[in-house]
Amino acid sequence: MAPPRSRPWGPILSLLVLSPLLIGAPWFTVRKHYELPEPVKELVNPVTSLPQLSEVQILSYAQYLSEGIGYRTVGTSEHALADKWLLGKVQEMKKECEALVNQARVTSGTARKLECEVWRQEGSGSHRFDMMGKRLYKTYVNLSNIIVRVSDGTPEGKEHAVLVNAHLDSTVPSPGAADDALSVGVMLECIRVLTHTPGWEPKHAIIFLFNHAEESLQDASQLYSTQHPTAKTVRAFINLEAAGTEGRELLFQATSEEMIKAYSKVPRPFGTVLANEVFSSGVLLSDTDFRQFELYLNITGLDLAVVGNSYLYHTRKDLVEHIQPGVAQHMADNTLALLHYLSEEGSPLPSLTAGYHKPSTVFFTHLGQFFLYSANTAKVLYGVLAAASLLFVRYTYRDPWAALKKANPTNHYGVWTAQFNGVYAVSVGFLGALLATNGLAAFMHRVLDKNMSWFSVEMSALALYGPPAIAGAFATQLLIPSVPERSVFTGMLLTQAIGAFVVQLCGFGSAVILYLSAVPLLLALVTDHMFNDGPTVSLWTYAAAQLGPLLSGTQVLCTVFDVFVPLTGRIGREAPAEHIIATLVAVTGAYTLPLVVPFAHRYGPSFVLPAVMFLHFTTLVTVGIFSLWSPFDTMHQRRLFVLSSDNITSHERYLHIGAADGAPGLDALVYQISEQFGVPGTTAEAEEMNDWNGDWDILYPFSSFMSPYKIPLPIEPGFVSPFAVGEQQFKVEAVNDKIDEKAGTRSFTLKIVHPGIIWTVVAFDAHVLKWTLDDSPPDEYTRHHVKEGSFYGVDTWSMDMVVKIPEGDKDVKSRSEISINFMGMQESGMWPGKKRDKAKGGHAMVLFEKLDTWLTKHTDDRVDAMLVATVGGVVAV
Structure with a gap:
């Protein structure tokens, strides 16, 4: 030097x-960087007498969904209640829209070009969903969407539309106030403000999609994209999400220069090309409905999400009380500005009819100012x-x-x-x-x-x-x-x-x-x-x-x-x-x-x-x-994944425990749980997590992150699972079974009957030649995972298959048998999501209540536990 x-x-x-x-x-x-707008309370501006976006109104919707109705996991009764409530809400808004049009005709003598249409879509389907390097197939039955189209009422005005999307459901361990009831509230407020603004007439239609199954791996957005008649008119979309409860809404995916330019019009932009490139690289191992709109509609869009304080993301503390003041206002103001720009004269929507080209635009926010070139x-x-x-x-x-x-x-x-x-x-x-x-x-x-x-x-x-x-x-x-x-x-x-x-x-x-x-x-x-x-x-x-x-x-x-x-x-x-x-x-x-x-x-x-x-x-x-510090506290908790499993074929009960972090203390905590709740004289056993560990298949492929243990649970004398026999029996069977010895193939319908069980999944090894799922199977003998997510009350689904019979010395019938690992979640067995009806959950909910109380006291509330009762087994078909 x-x-x-x-x-x-x-x-x-x-x-x-x-x-x-x-x-x-x-x-x-x-x-x-963390500056947020002042929350607006009034529905109408007291100075201009014009309607305005109200954070108070948005959060009231979010609170009703997350706390009034509660955990809206796909397939639960709460999910069905949310569907009913939202349909009633938008039908009420449609009536208000019609009344406003009639009022304008009376007061001004001219017809206001404004039309509000409502659909409740219901449908079944399947799609392939690869994630984290794993191949996965989804199927669903009778899932629903609520769709609102606001247009000028003419065929020309409906020819090109912008779609704005949020999901009504929440994931298994969370009431989902921010993710994604907040976005649902924002969309409802945007409908109100747009339709109640005197003289506002859209040049291009706006389609509001309240999709009802994102957390079950984007089933409802796939349903809309492939089966709803308005989908073919969509030229671009705005996806509203949340992975946190604080800070400004981040633009983290943008797939065309036209949409980035549209975003530059919002009052408080927050996004960089760096975030766009990091997310698109796959390093964050996360995904949104964005994927389905790109894949099935070939359209461009913006992915916007609240990301601050994501400690609460997918936890039971995702509540309105933890959403920072100004967050809802920021999201709503930006969303409304985008909808105004994309629905008015000069919108880029008509130019996007032939698809789009991914952008090479450089964009970034610097001290609140947005730059792009x-x-x-x-x-x-x-x-x-x-x-x-x-x-x-x-x-x-x-x-x-x-x-x-x-x-x-x-x-x-x-x-x-x-x-x-x-x-x-x-x-x-x-x-x-x-x-x-x-x-x-x-x-x-x-x-x-x-x-x-x-x-x-x-x-x-x-x-x-x-x-x-x-x-x-x-x-x-x-x-x-x-x-x-x-x-x-x-x-x-x-x-x-x-x-x-x-x-x-x-x-x-x-x-x-x-x-x-x-x-x-x-x-x-x-x-x-x-x-x-x-x-x-x-x-x-x-x-x-x-x-x-x-x-x-x-x-x-x-x-x-x-x-x-x-x-x-x-x-x-x-x-x-x-x-x-x-x-x-x-x-x-x-x-x-x-x-x-x-x-x-x-x-x-x-x-x-x-x-x-x-x-x-x-x-x-x-x-x-x-x-000397602990990594966790009451607002920054360790995530513990706990399954109480009933194996109805081996008649064993286990408590499966896993975590998704590398902080110390997990082993000690698991062994303490084992001493407290396991069979006396036994201890927790560490398991290997791989594609053949069927104990965690309801969370596959996210289960790859788990560090799993299993603890034997005591079984009451004479206990028989209600899902093993009788009207609630969980059955996996082959029907319409035919063997073609000459071709070396077997064709059959795999039928799954699961009353009271949701999110069912089957996993098996076979060389499948054809099936009725939405994607051709790989041409090899391999492991397959097929997951289901359906509407509340649906208890049957099936898939037709043709499989190649393995060669060997055994008779053809024995060689054609397939071992199926099957499991699902007990609809009434989720704590605390089903706390209000805990008696219906049986022995699992009794255990969960005790375990949750013990965890809170023993860890000083430093653990957020997902407590779910599962039912499953292995059967040869």
Whole structure:
């Protein structure tokens, strides 16, 4: 490293001078990042007397659905009640719409071009649903959708429509206030405001789809897309979702330039091409109804979701009381603006009749402002920046050793050698930060067994891994040859400017984040060259160059950690959560504070060595503090998945327990549950999770994340499951069975009868040649999973199959037999979703009530348990 020189200010004083910027810029950015509109209470604006979106009204709908009706799992009686309530609500709105049209005719003498139509769609079908590298088939019977079309009443006005979608159902362990009753409320409010606005007449139709089965793997959106007559008129869609309860609604998928342009019209945009590219890469292992509209309608759309505080996502605490004030207003205001733009004259909908092309548009929100431009524009901008940076470096280079050596007259060699050394120093610093943070992550996880100690506070990981990241960047500079400060500064500029250009050439719009950092860096260096003729970079140049990365980097930090920290609680026990977060701290930290490495070279080893020692001491202190923390608390709970299973063929009862995180303490908790509730003298047994573990098939393929255990449960003398015999018998059988020995095939109908059982699934090994599902089976002997999700009261489904009979010595009938693993959820056996009717759930609900009380007390309410009674077995057909 370069030897230290005298400075107007030393490193401590310099940091103090820079501290207002280093503290103030992130503080300002965080305030802007999380800024939400004031909630509106009144249905009508008291000044203009015009209808307005009311957050109070939206949340009243969400509260009734999530608490008045409750857990609306597909196939339950609550799901049917929600269907009935919503149908009544939109029919009431249709009457109001007709009354408004008649009123306009009376008061003005002219007919208002406004028509509201309502459908309750009901249908059956099937579709393939691959996820997490697994092949899965879905089938459903008598599922429903509620559809409202608002148009000008003419055939021309209905020819091109925009679809806005939300789902009415909630998932198994959650009342679903945010996910997705909030979006249902937003759509109802949009219908009211649009139709009650005097003189509003849509040029193009708006179709509101209240789909009734998203959580059962998007059955209802597939039903609408393939079977409803209005689907063929849809040119684009807006999907409203929630994976959290706080913060602004994020645009995380956009699939055409036209729809991104439409989004730019909303009053409070929040989205980046980075989020779009991360989600489309599949790294988040999540999905929405977006998939079905793209796949079956070949249309473009926007995927919008509330993502802040996703600790409550799919938990029993997804309640209205936890939805942050302003969230509903933000979603509603943006949705209404999109619907206005897409339904009016000049809308892009008519141009989307031939499908769409995925966008290459660069878009991002910066401090509340939305920017978008084409990929070609990005290439020009970034190319110009890279060229300008190279030219600036070439013609403004100052040889720091000119007085100590004979300089080359042209100085070409010295310029690029210096820049190479600068880039090398920057790269080694980044590598050092990665190694240091991941080294600490390994220590926290493997040595201290304190994995995920930062879990309950999204940004707390910065306190744990920030100091070692800077220490790693500093320490590596002590190991490399001397590099002048200015060369490291310009090396950082070239790394970011050229990096932005190259990444954009590779087709990734996320290159914009490098561009946003490199531009202020170049401007600061130009200013420094104009006013500073000294051998070092001015401290004010640091301030000017650092402002841009602080502003953009803080926004990246907030979004990344809001998404990924809670996500580590549901990505599986074997996932390297500690290393993921440590790496994100190093990467986002390097982006937000790019001038750490040049600053190290500004003061040399006499500053860097003590700084490294101080940062190591700080790390020891933070490690000690974090080692005392529990990853979980009452609002940031561990997710525990608990199944009480009745095997009606082996007549065994087990408590199956799994978790989807790598935090410590699971083994001890499971063994304590085993001692408390299991058969005396037995203990919990760890299971292997694979495609042949049928105990968890109701959650397949998400069960891949589980770390499963099973605990034998006591069985009362003389107990016989009501699903094993009698009117409620759960049966899987082959009917219409025929064997063609010459062709070596067997054809039959697999019939499943499941009174009182929902979400049934069958899994079997066979070489299926044909079946009546919506996708051809693979041409091989393999494992198949077929899952069902149907309307309340539906107790039968079937599928026709032709299978290849395996060769062998046994008789053809024996060889043609197929072993079927079958299971489902007891409709009355879900806690606390069925708490009000717990007597109907039998012994499972008695167990769940006791277990839930024990867990709350024993863990200080740090566990959110999904408690579900399952019924299943194995039968040869």
